Amino acid sequence: MPVERFEGVHLGRTPEEVEEEVERGVLLTTLDRAVGWARKQSMWPATFGLACCAIEMMSSGAGQYDLSRWGMELFRASPRQSDLLIVSGRVSQKMAPPLRRIYDQMPEPRWVIAMGVCASAGGMFTNYAVVQGVDTIVPVDVYVPGCPPKPEMLMFGILKLQEKVRTSEPFR
Numbered sequence: 001m002p003v004e005r006f007e008g009v010h011l012g013r014t015p016e017e018v019e020e021e022v023e024r025g026v027l028l029t030t031l032d033r034a035v036g037w038a039r040k041q042s043m044w045p046a047t048f049g050l051a052c053c054a055i056e057m058m059s060s061g062a063g064q065y066d067l068s069r070w071g072m073e074l075f076r077a078s079p080r081q082s083d084l085l086i087v088s089g090r091v092s093q094k095m096a097p098p099l100r101r102i103y104d105q106m107p108e109p110r111w112v113i114a115m116g117v118c119a120s121a122g123g124m125f126t127n128y129a130v131v132q133g134v135d136t137i138v139p140v141d142v143y144v145p146g147c148p149p150k151p152e153m154l155m156f157g158i159l160k161l162q163e164k165v166r167t168s169e170p171f172r
């Protein structure tokens with residue numbers, strides 16, 4: 001086969017074959033998609049458990065479920081190092097101001113998951129002492145139903161959030 005020249009390189013292929021080879025081997029993307037992909041793969045949740053749902057959240061990070069498969073094993077003890085707040089459990093009226101303060105201390109962009117029916121809507125605690133939905137305090141991105149939601153349900157909610165992060169505008 002005659003040696004052909006393509007962009008100054010002798011490859012022994014026709015220009016069409018080389019072009020096809022380049023298209024197969026080169027990953028083309030946009031900055032938005034690259035940033036979205038990197039963000040979704042490196043979310044750091046805040047260490048913040050409120051009630052019985054927190055036990056399920058903790059087991060999500062343990063060996064049997066292994067959140068680190070999605071780059072999330074680093075539960076951070078400081079809100080300033082976290083970009084995900086998992087509100088796991090009922091929120092009492094007394095806890096509402098600290099919860100908002102933790103959210104405010106997290107750097108942008110930040111996301112919130114309401115884990116369980118109590119955090120999402122008050123659950124069985126329809127009384128004046130419990131917040132009837134954490135979305136009255138902070139914006140919620142994903143609601144995970146159940147009482148308590150199993151680790152698999154939390155992980156499904158996290159995957160939904162990751163999809164949202166991947167496809168959202170990174171520079172909002």
Ligand code: SF4
Pocket residue numbers: 051052053088089090115116117118119123146147148149
């Ligand atoms: S949803 Fe159920 S498990 Fe979770 S905090 Fe409420 S009562 Fe507890």
